[in-house]
Amino acid sequence: NTIKIDTNAKTVSQLVEEAEITEKIELAEGTDYDVVYPEDMVSVGTKSITVNFKGNYTGSKTARVTISPKDLTNEELSIEMKEERVEYSGETWTPEITEVKLGETILKESTDYKVILPEDMVSEGKKDITIEFMGNYTGKQIAVGEILSTGWGKAVVDCDHRYWVDNDGTTS
DSSP: OOEEOOTTOOSHHHHHHTOEESSOOOOOBTTTEEEEOOSOOSSSEEEEEEEEEOTTOOOEEEEEEEEOOEEOTTSOOEEEESOSEEEOOSSOOOOOEEEEEETTEEEOBTTTEEEEOOSOOSSSEEEEEEEEEOTTEEOEEEEEEEEEOOSSSEEEEETTEEEEEOTTSOBO
16 A cells, blocks of 8 residues: 655644545554654644554654744733732832742743833832743733832832822921
């Protein structure tokens, strides 16, 4: 029997289904062919899958498959911070992201994502903390933290002096 495979096939089933055989027969994995997958079929990149024919058939064909990063921009994630709200201190607040989870998968900082803080992490108000995905993932999501008012009015830092201005303009 003569076998011709379309080398543009992208899956094992396509490789076998697109075989042109002189007789109408169905090939069986394990009997007529074996499939060799690379060890790493999870991470991003181009992978080669090989179909090795055996028994009454000879030859082999390889298909290349590209695994693209998963876009997490619109995925439902669990993003936890040590403290989502802190009271104003006049010092730069560096929030600690304790866990980023996709379903049951815990993502790793510096491998799967990085944290990007806004420039102003001193003044009172809500802060958009960007989680930017990398490696096997792509996209961004925002976690919101907040620096709370002390109740003394708006905090002002002038050189080494810190004071507060109330709504009526008086200072403390």
